Amino acid sequence: MFVRGLKRKCFDGEEDIEGTLAGIKAIPSYNLQRQSLLDMSLVKLQLCHMLVEPNLCRSVLIANTVRQIQEEMTQDGTWQMINTQSTGQASLDRLVSTDILCRSSREQAEGKHVPGYTTFNKDFEGDQAQDSSETMSAASSVQVPRNLQSNVWEMENPQENKGNFQKSLDQIFETLENKSPNSVEDLFSEVDNSYYDLDTMLTGMMSNSKMGHCDGLETFSSPTPTASNSNCKSDLNELDHIVEILVES
């Protein structure tokens, strides 16, 4: 269904690069584009999640796009492949698209993916236990891995610093440069370790409010199991500490 047509649509200026890889690489490069689109969409959702009042129509459209990609990836079996990767891989590069295009073909064949996505995909392990044709929105019980939380908030750890999540965070900080400290604080209250939990994100966003620390976490606690909830709360002190640093800078 999605063969070469989509490839050309996505990378408007890079047809030459793609062209040479055409025959053998047609399917992998489609996967790359899809991954890149997923990455972009998640960042967009994250950013609009942080805005004062997110545009609901835009958020819904982006969320639907993400769901579409995920559904397709599940059907493809690409989801399975990604899931077998463990977290905390050494080589963590930025945006998948630019990164993978620069890698050797051997690496591509091995299917190395950014751990960020691995963790994200793990959120949907619950889904895969169920009927694989179910859409993401149906599944509400997701596991938020402990190490992802520490990835997000322990800025001192250089290995876990990197990754496209860091890049997303950078983007987020940039957009907040001109905003008041309050919004940064509220930002963190909502952007917690359930970053990759799409449904949770949507819940927080759809309720259309900027919440305080605990309020935000309480809302997120309903779709997520209590285990992660306690993890959230234990990181609160770290959160405060980080926010202080950011606000002062």
Next chain:
Amino acid sequence: MLGAGGGNDIQWCFSQVKGAVDDDVAEADIISTVEFNHSGELLATGDKGGRVVIFQQEQENKTQSHSRGEYNVYSTFQSHEPEFDYLKSLEIEEKINKIRWLPQKNAAQFLLSTNDKTIKLWKISERDKRPEGYNLKEEDGRYRDPTTVTTLRVPVFRPMDLMVEASPRRIFANAHTYHINSISINSDYETYLSADDLRINLWHLEITDRSFNIVDIKPANMEELTEVITAAEFHPNSCNTFVYSSSKGTIRLCDMRASALCDRHSKLFEEPEDPSNRSFFSEIISSISDVKFSHSGRYMMTRDYLSVKIWDLNMENRPVETYQVHEYLRSKLCSLYENDCIFDKFECCWNGSDSIVMTGSYNNFFRMFDRNTKRDITLEASRENNKPRTVLKPRKVCASGKRKKDEISVDSLDFNKKILHTAWHPKENIIAVATTNNLYIFQDKMN
């Protein structure tokens, strides 16, 4: 192409441009809505700063028979102020999303203006006389010492300089949790609807403390939300009928006589997807940004990202006409998604006789489609063309391959210059086209 000469084709000429000249656009000056009143004599614009500016057409000058009256500022007022929702800790933008005129019933003019949360009914009235010669008051309003009053006189009205006053007569607030995207006055001229992302409310113009919810598509569990309302409008003749469009490209026609809550549509208009054009962006570009009934009430027009579609109300399974606005953007959807342009909401409008439809595009281009001749034209709103009575030159975008002289390649288009709002005079060939912060008025060349 229209304007290329011959027959009954309209030749569009620049008439006026309103707004600041410099390229530095103040955020508050960004025009967010444009609307002619029912006679076409008044033209209202709303901006991001919450202001409404009304222009009035001059009476036709008998000596200057080659041009119609100019539009000059008639009234300017601050319609909405920025607000703060303390409960949610959110700012409510003062940007005017829509203006709709009421038909004129007496000397005063009335319009509805709305921001994201509150609708206001404004009365615009003229004052050109004032009473003079009070017994007990001085001319400046101070009261005279009663002991000095020795004669009796009756105040008389004397002419004064025309003053146009705008006063808010009704404020319809606190009925919308989500952002209002549309308001539409019913043909009964007593009620109107307001639509936000998930709900549509019915109001009576006289009653501000109550409104009836007539459509509610909010799911019980917000995680299941996949579709929002994007626009709504009452039928021009049937006071019980209205339509609303969605982000999934569907239009629902509802009859208020069927039930109090019109969650079940009477008709569902949806065109089946073209499988050859399927991509991850299919849904986003199918999202309808505007819906407008024809003046006759027989047809309705919808605008999605790449096209304009005309629907016959009697046929639900596909539109009767489809016009491509800027098909050359189809191959650029990924970039347009990245820079968010894919979410731009373009409006569309009919001419008075429902024979031509118009909509905006990028690079300050706007497009017109003649439904009878099937010809279309692309014109540009730019200060370079601002010599009155000079016919506008048609523009052309070169999609691929060799670029001919005077053509513009897709990659040279300025995506920051977008024409989202256009309006057509209800009776004459006068159009108002809003660029980011300027309002252009074009008319057809009168011979």
